[in-house]
Amino acid sequence: MDEKRGAILAELPRLRRYARAxxxxxxxxxxxxxxxxxxxxxxxxxxxxxxxxxxxxFTIMHxxxxxxxxxxxxxxxxxxxEETGGSxxxxxxxxxxxxxxxxxxxxxxxxxxxxxxxxxxxxVEGLTYAxxxxxxxxxxxxxxxxxxRGREELRKELEDASRRRTIRVVER
Amino acid sequence: xxxxxxxxxxxLALDGELPAERLNxxxxxLEANPDMKIKAARxxxxxxxxxxxxxxxxxxxxxxxxxEAILGNGSDLLGMSSWWRGAIAAGLIVAAAAxxxxxxxxxxxxxxxxxxxxxxERAVAAHRIYSAEKLHVVEVGADQKDHLxxxxxxxxxxxxxxxxxxxxxxxxxxxxxxPSGEKVAAQFMYQDYSGNRISLxxxxxxxSDETGFRLFENADARAFYWLDGGFGYAIAGAVPEATMxxxxxxxxxQLLPGAAKS
Numbered sequence: 001m002d003e004k005r006g007a008i009l010a011e012l013p014r015l016r017r018y019a020r021a022x023x024x025x026x027x028x029x030x031x032x033x034x035x036x037x038x039x040x041x042x043x044x045x046x047x048x049x050x051x052x053x054x055x056x057x058f059t060i061m062h063x064x065x066x067x068x069x070x071x072x073x074x075x076x077x078x079x080x081x082e083e084t085g086g087s088x089x090x091x092x093x094x095x096x097x098x099x100x101x102x103x104x105x106x107x108x109x110x111x112x113x114x115x116x117x118x119x120x121x122x123x124v125e126g127l128t129y130a131x132x133x134x135x136x137x138x139x140x141x142x143x144x145x146x147x148x149r150g151r152e153e154l155r156k157e158l159e160d161a162s163r164r165r166t167i168r169v170v171e172r
Numbered sequence: 173x174x175x176x177x178x179x180x181x182x183x184l185a186l187d188g189e190l191p192a193e194r195l196n197x198x199x200x201x202l203e204a205n206p207d208m209k210i211k212a213a214r215x216x217x218x219x220x221x222x223x224x225x226x227x228x229x230x231x232x233x234x235x236x237x238x239x240e241a242i243l244g245n246g247s248d249l250l251g252m253s254s255w256w257r258g259a260i261a262a263g264l265i266v267a268a269a270a271x272x273x274x275x276x277x278x279x280x281x282x283x284x285x286x287x288x289x290x291x292x293e294r295a296v297a298a299h300r301i302y303s304a305e306k307l308h309v310v311e312v313g314a315d316q317k318d319h320l321x322x323x324x325x326x327x328x329x330x331x332x333x334x335x336x337x338x339x340x341x342x343x344x345x346x347x348x349x350x351p352s353g354e355k356v357a358a359q360f361m362y363q364d365y366s367g368n369r370i371s372l373x374x375x376x377x378x379x380s381d382e383t384g385f386r387l388f389e390n391a392d393a394r395a396f397y398w399l400d401g402g403f404g405y406a407i408a409g410a411v412p413e414a415t416m417x418x419x420x421x422x423x424x425x426q427l428l429p430g431a432a433k434s
Contacts (some may be wrong), residue, residue, distance in 0.1 A: 009242050013230040020229045030235055037241045038203075101225035102389075108222065122187050123219045124226050129189055148183050151215050158218060 004044050007053040008037060014125065015057055021120040022065050024109050032068070036061040058125075058135045062117060069113055107157035115150030118143050177201045178325040182212045186219065255359040258274030292388035295373035296351050298359055299408035300393060302348065310346030310361050320347050324358035329376055330403055334360045335426040340419045342370060352376075362419075370409030370419055378406045385424060387413075396420030 015036060019029035039060050039147055040047075047056055114136075121132040122143070133140040177198055185198055202209040202374040302309055312320040317334065325332040329350055334344050342362035350357045350373075357375035373395075383399045388406075394416060397406035405427055407420040 005242050009239065012234050012238055012242075013232075014233070015176055016234065017226055017229040029373075030238065033244055034237055034241055037238065041242070059376045100221060104218070104221045118223075120226070129187065142387065144180070144183065144189075147178065151183065151218065154218055155214060158221075 004047065004053075008057065011057050013070075014054065015061060018058060018061060018120060019043075019065075020124060021108060021124060022117060023068075023115070024105055032061060032064060035064050039064065049165055055127075055131055055134055058121065058127075059137075062135055065113075065117070066110075103158065103161045107154050107161060110157045111150055111153040115146045115153060118146035119150035119154070122147055128151055177208075179208065179211070179390075182215060186212070186215055193309075194238060230364065289375060289377075289383070289386075289388070289397060289399065290353065291373070291375060291399065292386070292395045292406050293390070294357065294375070295371070295395045295397065295406030295408040296388065296390060296393045298350055298357070298373060299369075299371045299395075299410075302359065302361065303371060303409070309369075311348035314344040317344065318345075324349060327356050328358045328374055328403075329372075332358055332374060333427065335372065335423040337362055337419055337422055340415075340422050341365065342419060345369070364411075365390065366394040368411050368413060370408070372414065372423055373404075373406045373408060375404050377402060385420070396424075398424060 004110060009022075012033070015033050016030065019032045019036075020026065023029050023032060036057060040057055047053075074151075109121070118136060121127045121135060122129065127135065129140045129143045134142045136143065138146075174283060181190060181198060181201075185195065186346075190198060202212055252393060312323065314320070321332055321334060324347055334347065337343070341364045343364075345361040345363050347360040350359055352375040355376045357373055360372040360374075362371065363369050373388045377399055379402075381399045382401070383397075385396060385398050387426040388395045388397060393408060394413065395408040396416060397404065405423070407416065407423050409416055409419075411419075
């Protein structure tokens with residue numbers, strides 16, 4: 001039991017990163033991670049010790065994300081900025097890195113969620129197409145085509161962003 | 173030997189899905205197809221950008237609520253919890269030593285929660301325009317603060333106050349009157365010792381919606397905003413998010429009682 005908890009704990013940093021790629025808001029992303037952990041803990045019996053915990057956890061998280069998207073679609077949500085004080089540990093990167101990072105994360109949010117998740121699993125989390133297919137519950141060929149479309153969309157978003165940047169009034 | 177590839181193989185190669193023995197032929201095909209080579213380089217660059225933007229998230233401190241969700245309070249777990257906690261702390265130290273690069277994306281109405289209010293967008297637009305001014309940042313300066321506040325209160329239609337943000341390092345420069353859709357808005361401009369500016373924007377809103385504290389971001393400027401009692405308030409600026417949040421919370425605390433009166 002403790003071994004399994006330890007394995008989940010060890011995956012936390014990557015779960016948080018995947019969640020942050022799916023929903024950009026840090027608090028919403030951590031809530032998603034927490035839901036994922038809670039669900040995982042209730043299902044630990046069904047998880048074989050030898051199984052890759054990452055794939056198992058990512059699958060749970062993905063399903064929760066899909067549920068969440070459905071709920072949001074029904075209601076329409078604007079995020080509230082909760083008083084969590086969680087930003088204290090975040091150090092600001094240099095201004096340039098900041099803009100580049102911000103732009104690419106914004107672009108990522110602008111692409112379709114199913115393409116976003118496929119792209120992030122493979123290009124950031126380093127899963128193979130077969131692994132991503134298991135997590136997303138789709139055939140490997142579909143993973144491939146979602147990634148291809150996702151990359152095209154991302155490129156287009158980034159081009160738009162850099163065009164906007166060049167015409168923006170520069171502050172200070 | 174003429175190996176044929178398609179655009180599809182660019183993705184396969186990039187994702188390590190192209191069999192190793194085909195990589196040489198693929199490289200030759202790219203050389204022979206400059207368009208495809210450019211495309212492959214672009215996708216590769218985007219991927220690196222994505223990796224460097226998201227990578228640091230894995231080195232952030234993991235919130236206590238998450239480790240607790242797994243370990244409980246740790247007391248019944250015989251030293252294992254402290255071992256893992258130690259490991260996480262060690263990871264943190266490594267991350268800090270590596271330069272402490274972390275992306276400031278602590279919150280933002282992006283993606284699934286994109287709906288923003290025009291108040292926030294207008295505040296950001298107005299901030300961009302006037303904070304860049306050297307000579308005419310404000311219409312009425314802070315030296316005539318009483319006159320400024322009286323005038324703007326009358327025009328906007330509520331008892332305004334210019335919050336005191338000196339504990340946060342910002343002092344009042346002055347303010348101006350602005351159009352906001354069919355209505356008017358007041359803008360108070362503040363500046364810190366190194367010339368960074370933030371502004372408070374207040375306008376009447378159409379409905380009487382109330383919101384909590386929200387963050388709106390576009391490109392490199394952001395606004396924390398809230399709607400209350402028929403008025404919208406926004407603190408806009410391009411300073412680091414943590415600074416903005418501190419300033420906005422201070423303003424929020426000071427303005428909320430005043431707003432309730434109207």
